[in-house]
Amino acid sequence: MLAIPRPTFGVDTVIAVCEPTIAHVVAATSVLQAIEAEYATAIDTTLAHSFATSGHGLSAELKAEVDWAYANRLLSKRSAARDYYNDLRLRAPDGACPSCAVRDSAALDHYLPRESFPELAIQPTNLVPICTACNTIKKAHVATAPEDQFLHPYFDDLGSSRWLVADVVQCLPSTLIFRIERPAEWDDVLAARVAKHFERYELVELYAKKSGGFLANHRLAFETLFSSDPSSGADLVQSEALRLADSHEAAGLSPWKATALRAWSDSTWFCNGGWRVSDDVALERAHDRISGRVA
Numbered sequence: 001m002l003a004i005p006r007p008t009f010g011v012d013t014v015i016a017v018c019e020p021t022i023a024h025v026v027a028a029t030s031v032l033q034a035i036e037a038e039y040a041t042a043i044d045t046t047l048a049h050s051f052a053t054s055g056h057g058l059s060a061e062l063k064a065e066v067d068w069a070y071a072n073r074l075l076s077k078r079s080a081a082r083d084y085y086n087d088l089r090l091r092a093p094d095g096a097c098p099s100c101a102v103r104d105s106a107a108l109d110h111y112l113p114r115e116s117f118p119e120l121a122i123q124p125t126n127l128v129p130i131c132t133a134c135n136t137i138k139k140a141h142v143a144t145a146p147e148d149q150f151l152h153p154y155f156d157d158l159g160s161s162r163w164l165v166a167d168v169v170q171c172l173p174s175t176l177i178f179r180i181e182r183p184a185e186w187d188d189v190l191a192a193r194v195a196k197h198f199e200r201y202e203l204v205e206l207y208a209k210k211s212g213g214f215l216a217n218h219r220l221a222f223e224t225l226f227s228s229d230p231s232s233g234a235d236l237v238q239s240e241a242l243r244l245a246d247s248h249e250a251a252g253l254s255p256w257k258a259t260a261l262r263a264w265s266d267s268t269w270f271c272n273g274g275w276r277v278s279d280d281v282a283l284e285r286a287h288d289r290i291s292g293r294v295a
Contacts, residue, residue, distance in 0.1 A: 002098040004153040007124035017080040049143035063118040070121035097131035098153035105129035113140035147192035166263035173277040207256040234271040241265035
């Protein structure tokens, strides 16, 4: 999961640009602000599962009007409120979905779904950038226990320790098996939530698939380094993979890429040619061109 800074504006700001057609919502601004504060406390303390589903005593008319404001104000390209919708979407780091860190963010997800929580429909901290695939998986899920609570990009901090690791499969073409290595600072609930996050979004399979294409983009560079010095080619490959891993890790945008590169740098087998595939004519031709052996 990619962490995102919380929105700097609240539900009151959104309400203010939705006037004058949502009079009931405007009149209930202070109530919705109180619910917003309660929501933050619940998410921060991993209690989203117990967040009141009764509508907080709001009338059906008011809840319907809040929901209407989302569909007809935040989503409307002709409304001033659309600027806040766009602001929230653009919070996705480099446009990547915070839930998978692979696909492009294409929409906003109601972390607690509109179907169950219409009163949160226009609350900024309940609107999270997400890709279409992750949004389809998440759907209208509501947690029933702390460990069942989806990770929240605005509230959850997984810390600075490396917790995503990968093992190199020694076969051609090589693949990676990603797994979670729990840091000491994680409590049992957070560890369970991260594991469930990976299971729900099928991230082990997704990262393994994507790492194959990612490796294809680096194979020629590894081959060139390896062939440049018969006595230290493997060391050169290891150093380059580690350098790239550190660079990706510093950027913080694609944790799985940093993990893949670090796994390759740690593998003696990989650094001695594990990036190759059998009958790799395309790689041989490209390497020959770079080496000046082919005009």
